[in-house]
Amino acid sequence: MKAVRFIETGKPAQLADVPAPRPGPGQVSIKIAGAGVCHSDLHVLDEELGLKGPFVLGHENAGHIAALGEGVREWREGDAVAVYGPWGCGRCRTCQTSAENYCENHASLATMGGGLGSDGGMAEYMLVPSARLLVALGKLDPVAAAPLSDAALTPYHAIKAALPLLTPDATVVVIGIGGLGHMAVQILQALTPAQLIAADIDDSKLEHARKLGVRHAINTRDADAAAAAIADLAGPRGATAVFDFVGAQATVDLGARIVGRNSRLTVVGLAGGVVHYAANNPQYGCQVTIPYWGSRTELMEVIALAAAGRIRAEVEVFPLEQALDVYQRLRDGKIRGRAVLRP
Numbered sequence: 001m002k003a004v005r006f007i008e009t010g011k012p013a014q015l016a017d018v019p020a021p022r023p024g025p026g027q028v029s030i031k032i033a034g035a036g037v038c039h040s041d042l043h044v045l046d047e048e049l050g051l052k053g054p055f056v057l058g059h060e061n062a063g064h065i066a067a068l069g070e071g072v073r074e075w076r077e078g079d080a081v082a083v084y085g086p087w088g089c090g091r092c093r094t095c096q097t098s099a100e101n102y103c104e105n106h107a108s109l110a111t112m113g114g115g116l117g118s119d120g121g122m123a124e125y126m127l128v129p130s131a132r133l134l135v136a137l138g139k140l141d142p143v144a145a146a147p148l149s150d151a152a153l154t155p156y157h158a159i160k161a162a163l164p165l166l167t168p169d170a171t172v173v174v175i176g177i178g179g180l181g182h183m184a185v186q187i188l189q190a191l192t193p194a195q196l197i198a199a200d201i202d203d204s205k206l207e208h209a210r211k212l213g214v215r216h217a218i219n220t221r222d223a224d225a226a227a228a229a230i231a232d233l234a235g236p237r238g239a240t241a242v243f244d245f246v247g248a249q250a251t252v253d254l255g256a257r258i259v260g261r262n263s264r265l266t267v268v269g270l271a272g273g274v275v276h277y278a279a280n281n282p283q284y285g286c287q288v289t290i291p292y293w294g295s296r297t298e299l300m301e302v303i304a305l306a307a308a309g310r311i312r313a314e315v316e317v318f319p320l321e322q323a324l325d326v327y328q329r330l331r332d333g334k335i336r337g338r339a340v341l342r343p
């Protein structure tokens with residue numbers, strides 16, 4: 001079967017022909033309908049993260065069950081499923097709560113998940129090592145639903161933890177309206193009454209935010225002007241919550257500057273920015289957090305939001321063979337919403 005593989009750090013992804021997997025006991029093989037193209041793949045390809053290739057890329061996957069390994073009885077062939085991406089040990093206390101994204105044994109695991117050390121979903125078929133890692137999609141189209149497993153789950157998990165702060169008199173700022181950010185603004189509008197501001201350096205992404213219903217969309221190329229505009233909207237209290245889906249030095253600096261007291265700065269983007277923290281900061285009471293992905297039950301909640309029509313991933317679908325070109329388009333900022341590869 002055709003597959004898109006990670007070979008080694010610094011080398012481009014490779015289109016290859018690899019054997020289709022067969023599920024062993026307890027495992028499940030998925031016929032992939034869609035594999036989302038996440039900006040994290042660019043970090044995986046470019047930066048030394050300790051991942052050993054080759055493996056098939058794609059950690060944001062959905063499709064139909066192709067074959068069940070011996071002993072798997074809770075699913076049927078043909079069921080539409082999302083693949084839960086962060087694979088933990090499955091037995092520690094945290095994994096037992098379904099938050100495998102925070103597995104206590106992560107350091108001793110050979111893989112972070114499919115597409116992140118193990119074979120992922122940028123292929124016709126994907127082997128899922130345990131049926132526990134599947135979540136039913138019901139009637140959702142698996143091509144459009146693939147991004148729910150990361151582009152929506154990651155912001156959902158980050159936002160859910162901030163909900164007590166997001167009251168009607170609060171201001172929330174989303175920085176980076178790409179794959180994750182365009183889901184974040186929808187999730188915030190679905191779950192909170194807070195005043196919402198979208199921020200990006202690309203006017204077309206700000207236009208996208210406006211189309212999704214966001215009233216205030218601010219270009220942050222001029223950080224001083226952007227901080228002033230946000231302060232104006234937020235009033236003396238400042239921003240109550242900032243979600244940074246870029247994580248560059250410029251964006252974490254902007255986030256730290258616009259939050260008020262008793263606030264929350266959530267850095268999701270992995271661009272390497274460092275939050276300079278001092279205890280005698282005027283923003284007393286600010287919580288700084290670096291969430292990772294989300295739990296399996298949160299993926300169920302995200303799927304329920306999508307099934308109810310409250311959130312929708314905007315997808316640009318490409319054939320699997322165009323993966324290398326799609327990575328370049330993502331690098332160039334030319335993808336609106338999420339690119340999804342269809343094998």
Ligand code: NAD
Pocket residue numbers: 037038039040041043150154175176177178179180181199200201202205220245246247248250251267268269270271291292293330333337
């Ligand atoms: P994307 O490329 O789809 O979107 C990035 C957006 O940020 C674009 O709209 C771009 O215009 C904007 N942007 C870039 N530089 C900016 C700047 N300096 N100021 C303001 N906006 C800027 O990326 P994505 O797939 O949404 O991923 C976003 C980040 O989140 C990546 O770093 C990715 O690796 C990371 N990520 C983290 C987790 C996690 O669990 N922590 C999970 C998934 C992705």
Ligand code: ZN
Pocket residue numbers: 088089090091092093094095096100102103104105106
């Ligand atoms: Zn675990």
